[in-house]
Amino acid sequence: xxxxxxxxxxxxxxxxxxxxxxxxxxxxxxxxxxxxxxxxxxxxxxxxxxxxxxxxxxxxxxxxxxxxxxxxxxxxxxxxxxxxxxxxxxxxxxxxxxxxxxxxxxxxxxxxxxxxxxxxxxxxxxxxxxxxxxxxxxxxxxxxxxxxxxxxxxxxxxxxxxxxxxxxxxxxxxxxxxxxxxxxxxxxxxxxxxxxxxxxxxxxxxxxxxxxxxxxxxxxxxxxxxxxxxxxxxxxxxxxxxxxxxxxxxxxxxxxxxxxxxxxxxxxxxxxxxxxxxxxxxxxxxxxxxxxxxxxxxxxxxxxxxxxxxxxxxxxxxxxxxxxxxxxxxxxx
Amino acid sequence: xxxxxxxxxxxxxxxxxxxxxxxxxxxxxxxxxxxxxxxxxxxxxxxxxxxxxxxxxxxxxxxxxxxxxxxxxxxxxxxxxxxxxxxxxxxxxxxxxxxxxxxxxxxxxxxxxxxxxxxxxxxxxxxxxxxxxxxxxxxxxxxxxxxxxxxxxxxxxxxxxxxxxxxxxxxxxxxxxxxxxxxxxxxxxxxxxxxxxxxxxxxxxxxxxxxxxxxxxxxxxxxxxxxxxxxxxxxxxxxxxxxxxxxxxxxxxxxxxxxxxxxxxxxxxxxxxxxxxxxxxxxxxxxxxxxxxxxxxxxxxxxxxxxxxxxxxxxxxxxxxxxxxxxxxxxxxxxxxxx
Numbered sequence: 078x079x080x081x082x083x084x085x086x087x088x089x090x091x092x093x094x095x096x097x098x099x100x101x102x103x104x105x106x107x108x109x110x111x112x113x114x115x116x117x118x119x120x121x122x123x124x125x126x127x128x129x130x131x132x133x134x135x136x137x138x139x140x141x142x143x144x145x146x147x148x149x150x151x152x153x154x155x156x157x158x159x160x161x162x163x164x165x166x167x168x169x170x171x172x173x174x175x176x177x178x179x180x181x182x183x184x185x186x187x188x189x190x191x192x193x194x195x196x197x198x199x200x201x202x203x204x205x206x207x208x209x210x211x212x213x214x215x216x217x218x219x220x221x222x223x224x225x226x227x228x229x230x231x232x233x234x235x236x237x238x239x240x241x242x243x244x245x246x247x248x249x250x251x252x253x254x255x256x257x258x259x260x261x262x263x264x265x266x267x268x269x270x271x272x273x274x275x276x277x278x279x280x281x282x283x284x285x286x287x288x289x290x291x292x293x294x295x296x297x298x299x300x301x302x303x304x305x306x307x308x309x310x311x312x313x314x315x316x317x318x319x320x321x322x323x324x325x326x327x328x329x330x331x332x333x334x335x336x337x338x339x340x341x342x343x344x345x346x347x348x349x350x351x352x353x354x355x356x357x358x359x360x361x362x363x364x365x366x367x368x369x370x371x372x373x374x375x376x377x378x379x380x381x382x383x384x385x386x387x388x389x390x391x392x393x394x395x396x397x398x399x400x401x402x403x404x405x406x407x408x409x410x
Numbered sequence: 411x412x413x414x415x416x417x418x419x420x421x422x423x424x425x426x427x428x429x430x431x432x433x434x435x436x437x438x439x440x441x442x443x444x445x446x447x448x449x450x451x452x453x454x455x456x457x458x459x460x461x462x463x464x465x466x467x468x469x470x471x472x473x474x475x476x477x478x479x480x481x482x483x484x485x486x487x488x489x490x491x492x493x494x495x496x497x498x499x500x501x502x503x504x505x506x507x508x509x510x511x512x513x514x515x516x517x518x519x520x521x522x523x524x525x526x527x528x529x530x531x532x533x534x535x536x537x538x539x540x541x542x543x544x545x546x547x548x549x550x551x552x553x554x555x556x557x558x559x560x561x562x563x564x565x566x567x568x569x570x571x572x573x574x575x576x577x578x579x580x581x582x583x584x585x586x587x588x589x590x591x592x593x594x595x596x597x598x599x600x601x602x603x604x605x606x607x608x609x610x611x612x613x614x615x616x617x618x619x620x621x622x623x624x625x626x627x628x629x630x631x632x633x634x635x636x637x638x639x640x641x642x643x644x645x646x647x648x649x650x651x652x653x654x655x656x657x658x659x660x661x662x663x664x665x666x667x668x669x670x671x672x673x674x675x676x677x678x679x680x681x682x683x684x685x686x687x688x689x690x691x692x693x694x695x696x697x698x699x700x701x702x703x704x705x706x707x708x709x710x711x712x713x714x715x716x717x718x719x720x721x722x723x724x725x726x727x728x729x730x731x732x733x734x735x736x737x738x739x740x741x742x743x744x745x746x747x748x749x
Contacts (some may be wrong), residue, residue, distance in 0.1 A: 192507040226736045233732035243593050254581035386582050393578025401555045
């Protein structure tokens, strides 16, 4: 595959992805428990619906949900690309760094200590970033192993808290797997600045990541300073994962599968990998959410706003076969 | 017959296996006695033993029907987990392979979650067997998904993928559950020895015994695998068949334990490393008995800790094994090849 064809292919993927994203947004706006006529949905978007409640449904519930899904998916996928690059292990993902577990611990602590206060978002953010800092301090040579172990300890501490006070158990379990139920414009407002800042920064780091991928010796020969680079990449990766996890919960596999599919399509050059992964991650998460929501509204007796099938369950069930086929393809002689 | 020279397998000086096993046995006996004494009411060691031996003793039920089966289950399950880890680590040549990665624990979890959350009227005695079936289905799924590849890294990855998929299923089921059920389920998902009796021991023990037997029969072939596939093949070992047999046995052991106690973490990973450290030998054959002993002791001691840590609240034992196991693993530093 030559550079020019893959660049063209990357452009095609991004363009196709934007189109698919638009269709997904439309699908999300049209599907729901209350059946709105398609015409009313479109009119509600421009603020001219015949009933005010239609505008509330579309603008305050359906639109934020799909926007949070798209943004969090893009952030998770880019975080995956960065983590995989910095630990030089194609099977690492945001969860490998333990930030999801750290965020979960902080959210659980907030729910136990101050029940009823809306502290989940700041707690998740602080917990994830703090975990990233600990990881950088203790990780040194093997970030991947340190991250997995750190995550296990943090998860055990979360469980210990839940043994002491099991009231928030339902919320925490749901949150641990990732859910986009009941997102509001507030959630989207908290997420979009991260998307706007971190995705371009990740793209700017791409050529350095290409050099880093060639190995320590080559990277140093090219004038790269290893420790600052690792620190910056890790910071961006953790920040992206933290923002996504705070908004959507610890969703599995998006950060792993999206970069892999992207690598399959456009090769290992990070200048193409970062944007293509972002597009694929966004599509993957909001598509999975559409599936989760559609399954839920068919299940009798389940209120999809507060319970039902969480999106993380769907990404895990869809992601596992993809991963297995990737591994089998890779190991084919 | 495959003969592996001792000079390859044992690079470090070692203490006599008999000494190590005796010390482990004494520690296990002490742990067992403590398990009988501790709780409500606290009994003196003499009283606990007397209660065990005298059918008319007022504490007979507490000691003989509650505390003893729980401790025995801990010993049997811990030993089974340790052996499972040993087989996996050596057959896959991966020092951080554990049964968590085979999907068996999560397969059992899916079944138990479905029963608990959906409130299916399954008889209590039948539950461990259904969980075992779920575990074996997931384990078989991993083996099938591997296809013809037997590369260690890929086996681990496929296992992680199946585990994650099962985890997704569990949460999907939880999503349908009510608050009360979720608490019960949560305790199971952490791994717990609470409220287990002789029926659980009777479910697990035969399967662990069978696992030990198979492990004993294939111990030399598994040890040959640790030298590398080419060397093992050169020594006359059927590499792929041995690996499937070892991984299958490990899955059976882990499934048996998971069906009764839930997916207890880290014991399988830690026990073989500790056993090797204690005996100073990397050999699979020499590690077999000490791993069983270390695993049993670990889980029994962890359960004792789980009962006392936040007394009177009982902590799921899996939390204790994680909080102890991870720092221990970091101290042992098994990040490189085990030998």
